[in-house]
Amino acid sequence: MPAQSIWTLLSWGPDGWSDDIASGVLVTIVLALATLPIGLTIGFFVAFAKQHEEPSLRLAANIYTTVFRGLPELVTLFLFFFGMPLLLQYIVRLFNPNATIDVNSFIAGMIVLSLIFSSYASEVFLSAFRAIPKGQYEGGYAIGLSKWQTMRLIILPQLIRIAFPGLENCWLSLLKDTSLVSVVNLAETLRQSGVAARVTKHSFLFYSVAALIFLALAILSSIATSYILRHLGRREAR
């Protein structure tokens, strides 16, 4: 095997691995971005349930966060990746005895990351809910808005502004947690770098590349969030 220079290995094209790793980065970003809205929505509703006056709703929401914050991410992932097909198969076979179910690792990763992200985000939303004075709700009702309108027009805009820094942390850990899905063979950044490392035997190089990519993604997101934060801040000031 001819000795290849580092630059050949990192080049774009058949000899290099940059194109493979870039496709992995794309998968990482898509996975994180696809998880975000689902996780935020679930997290919001869980937080809403947690501060509701109905005890049974609070109990259900607390069980949710206890379970998904208490389980290691990897265990949750494996439970879903291996357990969900069994469960689905069991249900589907009641109707169609010959069906086989295969779970896509992207979908499994998305579900698991949404569960984890939402349980952390719900804590952020909850503390934001608590920071909003009761008078805001009462003011909303007093001018004749319905419960839903008050939530959407008065509470939610303030909630997002208060929760934003906490949600940024959640987003950063979501970005890092996507690397776990490489374990169930999703071809994302870490997985692609690992393949390159195994084929070329330059493990240190390619895992460093993976680390730097995650670092770059983190830096990019903090630039983006500071831009959004400035935007939000300006709206508040007006």
Place this chain on the structure above:
Amino acid sequence: MSVSQAIAIDKPPPQGRGWPRARILGYALVGIWVLFGAGIVAYLVYAWNAEFFARYAPAYLQGLGTTLSLVSISMVLGAIFSLPVAYGRMSKNRLLSGLAYCYVYFFRGTPLLVQTYLVYYGIGSFRPELETVGLWWFFREAFYCGVFAFSLNTAAYQAEILRGAIESVPRGQWEGAASLGLHRLQTLRKVVLPQAIIVALRPYGNELILMIKASAIVAIITVYDLMGNAKLAYAKSFDIQAYIWVAIVYLVMVEILRHGVEWIERRITVHLHR
């Protein structure tokens, strides 16, 4: 007494009896959880396999020991190593604080899994060099590599916790102690740290919990910790209860720790409650 009466009047009327929509939803959700829990228990009873248990329970116990020792060694080493890092972060020296900042940023900005791979496969790939330095025995063992990566990682987080806690103590405390003639180390030990610990306790507890959860990933680099044994048991038996049992063990561990930290926090903040 008029104030409490006013408050009593301001309170919303007690929850109505009937069945408002929220209550129906709440009961339904709790019902789903109960069903889910009962389903898992029923499954475990139905799939109860004395042979499986006899075969893998000792391995799980051993794995639990590995997990606990990995986490505790890493936490202690990380705590020791976090001291210079925290010192660097708070230092006025630009170079020192810049270095510490980069260290913390790297270890908090990249996934722990990547760091673990970088140590185990990355550094491990320099076998001839390591052998000449005489460090190969260390980087050959997946367990040591795990400890190494975890210590470096938690050191970055713990340094930030420490820094945050020390900086949360107002400057006046330092100045007051200085005016009493205590030197800096004495001030730190007798005045600042006792106050900082109260602030730092909860983040430290969270970090410990995060480490226990994160320790599951050493299973991927072939360490037979709790998760590693579950993986092995699943690979041999294709029985999903391998993962269900391990999930229960982790959940119980985390819950015990969480409540323990809350209990300690209540104890050491007794003087703050009135």
